[in-house]
Amino acid sequence: MKSIENLSRFQHRAASLMSISNDLKTDKMDIMIAEKTDKLSRKLDSFGGVNSEIEKDRVSEAFRRYIAFHGFKSAGQISTRDLKYLSYGFARKDLVADIPLIASNESTNIFDLLWRYPRSAYIGPVLRAAFLHWETLLRASNCWDSYVAFMRMSLSNYSGRNPQYNAIRENIEFLVARDGPERLGAFIAREKNSPMAVIRDFGFPSSLIPLEYFDRVMMSYCRLRESLEFENVPEIAERAELSQSREVRLIIVSFLLLKTNIKASEIRDFVQTTAVKLIGDPQYQHKWRLRSNRFTHFEKDVERARILLAGWINENIVMVFFTKLSESRQFNRNRLEFWRKYVKSIPLMKIAASKNQLSQMSGLDLADDLLKSRIIMVDGDSSPAAILFRTANNLLIEFGKQNNAMYCYRSDHNNYALFEMDTIRSTLNMKNTSFPVISNNRMTQGRKFHNEGWQYDFERWLKNAIGVKHD
Numbered sequence: 001m002k003s004i005e006n007l008s009r010f011q012h013r014a015a016s017l018m019s020i021s022n023d024l025k026t027d028k029m030d031i032m033i034a035e036k037t038d039k040l041s042r043k044l045d046s047f048g049g050v051n052s053e054i055e056k057d058r059v060s061e062a063f064r065r066y067i068a069f070h071g072f073k074s075a076g077q078i079s080t081r082d083l084k085y086l087s088y089g090f091a092r093k094d095l096v097a098d099i100p101l102i103a104s105n106e107s108t109n110i111f112d113l114l115w116r117y118p119r120s121a122y123i124g125p126v127l128r129a130a131f132l133h134w135e136t137l138l139r140a141s142n143c144w145d146s147y148v149a150f151m152r153m154s155l156s157n158y159s160g161r162n163p164q165y166n167a168i169r170e171n172i173e174f175l176v177a178r179d180g181p182e183r184l185g186a187f188i189a190r191e192k193n194s195p196m197a198v199i200r201d202f203g204f205p206s207s208l209i210p211l212e213y214f215d216r217v218m219m220s221y222c223r224l225r226e227s228l229e230f231e232n233v234p235e236i237a238e239r240a241e242l243s244q245s246r247e248v249r250l251i252i253v254s255f256l257l258l259k260t261n262i263k264a265s266e267i268r269d270f271v272q273t274t275a276v277k278l279i280g281d282p283q284y285q286h287k288w289r290l291r292s293n294r295f296t297h298f299e300k301d302v303e304r305a306r307i308l309l310a311g312w313i314n315e316n317i318v319m320v321f322f323t324k325l326s327e328s329r330q331f332n333r334n335r336l337e338f339w340r341k342y343v344k345s346i347p348l349m350k351i352a353a354s355k356n357q358l359s360q361m362s363g364l365d366l367a368d369d370l371l372k373s374r375i376i377m378v379d380g381d382s383s384p385a386a387i388l389f390r391t392a393n394n395l396l397i398e399f400g401k402q403n404n405a406m407y408c409y410r411s412d413h414n415n416y417a418l419f420e421m422d423t424i425r426s427t428l429n430m431k432n433t434s435f436p437v438i439s440n441n442r443m444t445q446g447r448k449f450h451n452e453g454w455q456y457d458f459e460r461w462l463k464n465a466i467g468v469k470h471d
Contacts (some may be wrong), residue, residue, distance in 0.1 A: 059089040061339040063101075066110070067267055076176035078117065086110050087122040090129035100133040102126070102147065103140040111146040115153065123154050123165060127175065131213035138178060148176040168201025174202070182214050185220025194232045195221050196239070210242040219248065219298075222255035232269050233260055237274045247290055249278050268312060273367070275309050278432050280309040281373055283348055311471075312342035317374055318343060318387070321351055323386040324360045326400035335398065338455050339389075342462075343471035346389045346396075350419060352376040352427050376421055383426040390419045394466045397430050405447035406458075 069077045089095055090102035090110075100105065106206035114122050130137055130147055135145055155169040173294060174187075175178045188198045195218070199209065208214065218239050222228065228236065233256060240252035253275050262268045269436045278289035288306040290299055323334035343349075346365075358375065375386070384401040392422065395409045407430060409415045415432050433446055450459060462468045 004369055021418055031120065031395050034064055037311040044303050052456075055085075055088070059085045059092065060191070062086050063095050078113065080151055083113060084121060085117070087114060087125040090126055091132050093133075100129065100136055102129040103136045103143045107140070107143040108146045111150050114150060116156065116403075118154065120158055120160055120165065123151075123158070126154075127148060127168075128208065128211070130175075131211040134181070134212045134216070144178075150453055151176050163377050164203040164205060167201075171202055177256070181216030182220040183273070185217045186224055188221045189224040190219070194235060196235050209239065210244075214239070214242070215243050215245060215248040219255075222259065223298075223301075225255075225259065227261050228256060228259045230261055233267075233271065233274075237271075237278070240274075241278055241324065247292055247295050250288065250290065250302060251295060252322075253278050254298070254302045257305040257308050258301065272309060272312055275305075276367060276370065281370055282306045282313065283373065307344055307347055310347040313347045313370060313374075314338060314347065317349050317351060319399070321385070321387045325351065325357055325387075334455065335450075336459065339398075342468065343470050344387070344471050346391060348390040348419070350374045350376055350388045350390075351385065352378055352388065352424065352430070354378045354381045354383075356381050357385045375422040376418075377425065378427055379425050383428045386427040387418055388430075388432055390416075391466060391468060395419055399427065405449045408448060 039314060043443075058081075062082040065077075065082055072348065087110075090107070091100065093100050094108060095101050096104040101110070114126075126147070130151075137147060152172065152373070155165065155172055158165050158169060166233060168175060173372070174184045178185060184199075184202070188195045191198050192203075196209070199214075199217070200206075222236070236252065236256060240249045240256070243249050255269055256277055260267065260271050262271070275282075275419060283305070287301060290296065311326070318336065318339045322332040326332045326335070355377065357378070378385075384399045384404065386397050386399050389396040389398075391412045393412075395413075395418070396409045397409075397415075398404075399406075407415075409432075413432075413434075415430060418430060424430075448461065451457075459470065462470075
């Protein structure tokens with residue numbers, strides 16, 4: 001009986017409530033435990049949103065009453081319960097024509113009611129709604145002004161002991177300035193601690209981190225930080241994944257690629273895996289394209305990151321081809337070192353090989369989908385494996401067996417389309433010296449031979465004939 005009394009008086013921590021529930025089998029006690037756990041969670045996080053269906057209904061009911069009584073113009077029609085649920089309703093988009101309530105025409109009137117009947121309990125829900133719909137709120141100037149006035153008044157008058165409210169009151173400019181997220185991101189970038197640790201020190205709980213406001217914070221942090229230490233990369237990647245915006249994920253991931261201190265292969269592998277998971281294969285350029293005008297100033301960073309990631313993947317492709325699908329190790333080592341220098345400047349590469357030849361590729365550390373998109377299946381085993389390098393205007397093909405020339409095709413040659421094939425009968429079909437080809441002279445008919453000193457000849461030819469320079 002004593003346990004039941006303690007529960008009703010809220011004398012247990014949330015973590016212990018579930019263990020106690022195992023000894024209390026009634027449905028009534030299960031309901032009580034759930035209610036008490038939810039209440040404690042709210043005490044620990046003043047910014048928690050409305051989660052239960054019951055509370056969602058109460059928000060809707062409060063808004064219906066607000067509309068029915070014409071904005072509660074009569075004081076006798078107002079209850080603190082209604083105002084509390086209206087403050088929670090600020091985050092909702094289904095109350096006023098698919099517009100967040102905090103950015104709607106009703107917003108200024110509701111803020112006026114909250115000013116007239118102030119309670120500190122409104123601070124958390126209002127801030128949560130603003131952080132959730134930051135971009136929309138910025139565009140609604142009257143609503144923005146009402147939000148700023150409310151936050152300044154509420155926090156300046158706050159005299160309670162909530163550590164979160166006291167912490168953010170000391171840094172209120174981050175909350176009420178239009179560029180507040182950018183300011184916070186710049187501040188965090190100057191700190192030595194991890195970005196999430198600094199955010200928590202400001203009094204922001206974890207429940208706010210996924211919201212739109214922190215999209216801008218993290219983009220600012222990543223842009224201004226000279227380099228990203230690997231110990232912070234997992235939490236930055238996790239925050240990118242939490243974003244509801246594809247473009248924000250793309251921007252943060254791009255900075256992870258460009259700025260992470262790559263000191264070991266496992267670090268590069270983690271960043272590469274994260275980028276492919278959150279954005280996609282870099283050879284599909286449409287997945288790495290910013291569509292919003294808001295982010296045009298990040299376009300160059302995103303493209304640099306895409307090329308870098310494609311280079312990492314291509315380096316794996318070049319490595320496996322010239323070490324496992326080719327012959328004569330000394331011959332291959334020379335070609336391996338030569339083509340590794342071009343993995344960024346020629347971002348599109350594929351391997352053409354038979355099923356039996358591909359079985360020799362064990363140890364290639366590429367996800368199946370990345371590998372599949374870079375393979376052209378060859379029906380038989382009689383022809384040598386080949387590696388294809390494609391630029392906007394040319395296709396270059398190297399073969400695995402020694403004494404095979406490199407074949408070079410212009411984009412208007414029939415063989416240029418081979419790059420898009422899923423399967424072919426034989427790689428010998430890739431040897432076609434009919435015009436139009438690209439070469440030093442008509443005698444070589446589109447072929448480049450690996451004679452003594454071929455590296456210098458190839459390098460000069462790639463630069464002068466098709467405009468490709470190595471890294």
